[in-house]
Amino acid sequence: MDRILTYTITPQEDGMQVLEFLRSKGFSRHILTSMKPDKEALLVNGMRAGGRSILKEGDHFRVRVMETGSMEGIVPAPLPLDILYEDEDILVLNKPADMPVHPSIGNYTNTLANAAAFYFQQKNELCPFRCINRLDRDTSGALILAKNALSAAILSAQMRNREIRRTYLAVVCGVTPPSGTVSAPIGRVSDSVIQRQVDPEHGESAVTHYERLAVRNDHSLLEIHLETGRTHQIRVHMGYIGHPLPADYLYHPVYDHFKRQPLHSFQLNFRHPLTGKDLCFTAPVPKDMAQAF
Template structure:
């Protein structure tokens, strides 16, 4: 989806070059390079301007960002979407359980990417699928999508810098301590494409904080915060301390109480990639987890 940004240059920004201004705003090197082909990408007070020219206080600086990435052949498939927030830069969705995020072998038309493609096509807002925080197929909850390359770049930087605060709810087996921090590196299991485990020799750093909210039927309801975002981090860490998630097909396939792993992305806190305003979005908890407690 094409996007136009408008900036009014302030006294403090007087004398800043165009390129330095854009870099400070969060435009990545890749985006700046892609903009070179568009002769109308940068204008000041209605006139074209080059990247090395200086901006003056009071200037109206306009940036046009054309979409240059295709949709990777994702097939649009109409399906219900639970939208928590949307504007021209981001789309935040409450993803249901049992829905893959991306197409893969055996999952070509039943993914969130298919549904989002159909939703945007219906609004004539064609955009590649840019997912910022990824959720496993059986994990429900809040997920951020960037609707243009700039918002994707800014939010990806926030994610790398641990500036997106993610709050999860999880049901685990057994009675955990009231709270705790798990600091244990995670790596891929040898000869497996998807399975992970704690590995102090080869693993990447992974830190999980948890607080017990309630106990019922020998299960604990936890509020969890991640410092890092390793694949299957919560599932691996909770199993590592002896409190696995039930109904986890990969790590603990016990289906006495749940049909899927009870893990929900409850809340996302971040700064809007364009306005810089603080955002706090809450995803209603799925019925199976509500019924358990």
């Protein structure tokens, strides 16, 4: 989606070059490059400006970031979306279980991307699918979509810098210690495209913190915080310490209590990519997990 931003240059920003100013606001090299063909991308006091133009205190600086992405390959499908929050930069959703995030073989029209494409089509908005915190198919809960390239670049940087705080709820087998930290590298299983394992020699660093909230029927309800975001991190780490998630088709396919892995992205804390305001969004606990405790 096109995004137009307006700035009034402050005393602290007086004398900055346009490129320096934009980089300070989170504009990536890719976005700056994509703006070059647009002759009206940069206007200072209504006049065209270049990357080396000098900004002065009190200047009115207008920046236009035109949408260059594409929805090609994602078929709009009228699937329900549970929207927790939306503005012109972000869309925060509560993803249900049993919904893939991205299309793949055998999942061409039943994904969150398909649902989002239909939603934006109905609003006549061009918003390529930009998912910031990805969730497994059977994992439910809060997830962020960026509605333009700039918000995507800033939020992706927050993810890399571990500035997006993610709180998960998980039900695991057995009674865990009251709290703990799992620090064990995770890598891909050699003969599998999907499956992961703890791999001290070749794996990437992964750190998971957990706190036990309740115990019932020889299962523990945990609150989990991630320092890293490795594929299947919670599922692999909990299994590694002897407390796998039940009904996990890859790592512990035991379905006597749950029909899907009981893992829920409960809360997201992060800074708004454009305003810098601190945000906190909570996704209601799904019925299968709530009823278990």
